[in-house]
Amino acid sequence: MTKEQLVDKIAAHTGATKKSTDAFLNSFLHVVKQQVKKGEKIALMNFGTFEQIEKPEREGYNPADRKHITIPAKKVVKFKVSKAFLD
Template sequence: MNKTELIDAMAADAGITKAAAKKALESFLGSIEKTLKKGDKVSLVGFGSWSVSKRAAREGRNPQTGKTIKIAAKKVVKFKAGAELGKAVN
């Protein structure tokens, strides 16, 4: 399912227009992004949680040449599924 299909499904399920569903989805995603940028965690009980983790700098290898390269440190977003979501999928 892509973003357009999700908006269509949200509009149909909630009985709202596609424009309203798009605005709601973009607001939801924007709020998550702002919270993660601050370094905070977002939790939706039963669904899951998003958090930011730091990945240390490390050495890697270029697969084409075999030459050692330096990979810079960076922050990564992690998602952990909640128990209810896990049960619904299984």
């Protein structure tokens, strides 16, 4: 499903206009991104949790030449789905 299709479905379900639904969805995504970047955990009941985690530095290898390399530490976003969502 694309974002446009999601906006259409939400607008039909709520009776709101597509324009206001799109604006709300864009605002929601912007706020979630900003808060997760700040290190805040976003928990949405019956849906899931977004949080930023730090992956430690690790060893790897370049498959082209089989030389070992060090993969640097980095921050990634993790989403954990709620148990209620799966039921």
